Amino acid sequence: MKKRIVPLAVISVFLIIAMMFSVIAYADDVTWRYDSNSKTLYISGSGAMENYENAYSAPWNQYVNEIENLVVEDGVTSVGNYALSGADKLSYVNLADSVTSVGEYSFASCESLNELSLSKYVTSIADYSFAYSGVTLKDFTLKAPAGSYAIHYIIKNNRNSDNKIKFETEEITCGQYNVSITQTGGMMAYYPYTPKYDGTFTFYSTGTHDTRGYIYDSSYKQIAYNDDVGSNTNFRINSVTLEKGKTYYFGARIMNSSLKGAFTVYIAPVEYTISGTIYAMNDPSGAASSIVITEAAMDGVQTDGSYTRTVTEENNSAVITAGQMTFNYEFSPDAEGDIVLNMCDVNKDGYVNGRDLAYMKSDNSKYKSLFANFI
Secondary structure (H helix, E strand, C coil), rough: CCCCCCCCCHHHHHHHHHHEEEEEEEEEHEEEEEECCCEEEEEECCCCCCCCCCCCCCCCCCHCCCEEEEEECCCEEEEECCCCCCCCCCEEEEEECCCCCCCHHHHCCCCCCCEEEECCCCEECCCCCCCCCCCCCCCCCCCCCCCHHHHHHHHHHHHHHHCCEEEECCCECEEEEEEEEEECCCEEEEEEEEECCCCCEEEEEECCCCCEEEEEECCCCEEEEEECCEEEECEEEEEEEEECCCCCCEEECCCCCCCCCEEEEEEEEEEEEEEEECCCEEEHHHHHHHHCCCCCCCCCCCCCCEEEEEEEEECCEEEEEECCCEEEECCCCCCCEEEECCCCCCCCCCCCCCCHHHHHHHHCCCCCCHHHHHH
């Protein structure tokens, strides 16, 4: 029988391919693949990733010092203990929404990891997941949705540890939010709010659960609290005073810490004071011009262009007139800034153009000279 000789070059190609794409199957049909060209570790399959005993027992440990990217694909439900511990070049992580838990020391000592995003579906984060009580991660920021378990985890850590975790979440405005308590043990749904004006605000809940509400300042010091309102088991915090530009944390939880569930919370203004300047028109780029109306009236009260007004939830609109233009304006506690009147649309056709200038010339308008510079 003749022996089949495989050329050395072919063997080399096989070896290179094997090194570039290593695949191993393990618990719950989860597999991994490492791409040495892009320095990316891919975790795919279905179910939970295995929990490893230490930083050296993950099957991709031979690549741990060169991995720069991690992609955990849809279907995988966890990041295991010590999974990427010591991956000091890891700088990018993409976790699918199917991931619901993050294991202990999973990203410990990942010194190049500047940020990590966790979805609203994450319901379990182990202690020391980011080595916040051990190695401090350089410029590390955790991103998560407001009201999520991840934000609860961060604030709980930040209140009890000197090694704070920086975090980012979306900007909250006055309005309605659907709370989902996904973890027992007293999970708090936190909603960071930064008022644009000094004022008083209310925070309350509706639903079938017995709830508690809290408001904390930026140092997590409690400034307001309510349990029940009379026979109603929903909380209501009335007329708490907040300062412009300062961040507060509105927190809500179910009173029975052994329960999970959903309810609705509301953040609403009671009264606040606004001030600003009414501008005459926009320039061609759409930016406010520096020309201030000198004969404007707000709800019939004359103003020199600047205004100060006390606004309540029921009294949040104004009628402004200037020249031949009437403008209905609704104030919001979440939108500061000057009022801009496109008062030069004198024929009210929706456009500022030569027809308006012609109308002003024929009417000998006092705004004619100003208007001519903006068309």
